[in-house]
Amino acid sequence: MPASLHKVSDSAIRRLSIYLRVLGGLEREGKETVSSQVLADRAGTTAAQVRKDLSLFGSFGKRGLGYLVTTLRDELRGILGVSRTWRVALVGIGRMGAALLEYPHFRARGFEFVAVYDSDPEKVGSRRGMLTVEDARVLEESLRETGVEIVVLTVPAGAAQEVADAAVRAGVRGIMNFAPVALKVPPGVRVNAVRLTVELEVLSFSLGSVADRD
């Protein structure tokens, strides 16, 4: 039962994205087919989990054989919505913003930065690769004009909510938030937070508690 309209868990989607990455590697290695077991090993999960995840969207495998690498990759691209290009804007061009702007894997996966904003007058007007830094004061209308669909937020915590509000008013429905605040957005808008300090603190906790395996 393919079920494309049923609710799929976030963690399942995360894993699909990882499978997609693994399939790219397998393809480069010239592999034509792959079993759920091998896929699982490379993705860091279990074979049953792989099959369950894929079965949420269809029956892509061949029994006794496994999955066709290229076919499955195309299917996953379709499911994840990355067979097209997404128009992305960066707001806040500090060191982290600059690093993301040049991050090679984004473009390779269809996420293209089409605008950059900052509120620092020193930075506004300067070039960043193909792009010119625009003034954050014109954010809303500029985002709308440029047809931006996803915003990557690397501004200080204090500025994040107002930038998010402006982006939402401009019709943006996806926000990748690096600022250390929980953003409030209306229904229909999706925020994905990247919490670098949290990741380190999870490590710190694991190393601290002795009762720890794996």
Added chain:
Amino acid sequence: MPASLHKVSDSAIRRLSIYLRVLGGLEREGKETVSSQVLADRAGTTAAQVRKDLSLFGSFGKRGLGYLVTTLRDELRGILGVSRTWRVALVGIGRMGAALLEYPHFRARGFEFVAVYDSDPEKVGSRRGMLTVEDARVLEESLRETGVEIVVLTVPAGAAQEVADAAVRAGVRGIMNFAPVALKVPPGVRVNAVRLTVELEVLSFSLGSVADRD
């Protein structure tokens, strides 16, 4: 039932780290107490979840009043293991590595970079703030000598596993991995992967499927 030796879920720990961040903000605002409800609002979760999470480690609140901000913050620091300083090394100083090295929130939370490595001869020997970039070939012994406890990996995918192996041999038990590969490490070593492309693809999926609320 405090239960410090029982298994606590990863997501609970992640939330504790977020609560800690929120408490810092409340403290700066001069708030002395906070209810689970307010904490939840600022952290982006529910009051029941906050109380459940905290109850895994003790009874920190006062009924009818809430939690004392400073006290709870200290408790959480102890639980997460961040009342001390952690010695961290960065391996791979591209743009992302450079951004992390200067990321102000790491140091503010007790994560201190004490060494930087790269394999590029052009970079080896150059200065990065207080640190000199060392040659990745001496990684293992240098990590050991420097007493590094956590490694942040920002090397290309192809190099990540061998760097991880060397780090593990050097006694490192925590790895924050930015490379797009699943690292294999022995039991007792904890890897935390930061998958930036996955985060964007989750957004892409959410925007793509129309059947989407929140």
Added chain:
DNA sequence: GAGTGTGAAGTAATTCACAGCG
């Protein structure tokens, strides 16, 4: 035979709801 697809079983995480305390 090898390996998928999937209900059913088993775990884990979250939410409810309320007794009990300050």
Added chain:
DNA sequence: CGCTGTGAATTACTTCACACTC
């Protein structure tokens, strides 16, 4: 009274196990 702490109920996620297909 207000708000915590927590068992109980619920919901979500993962693993099992095996019929089925290539």
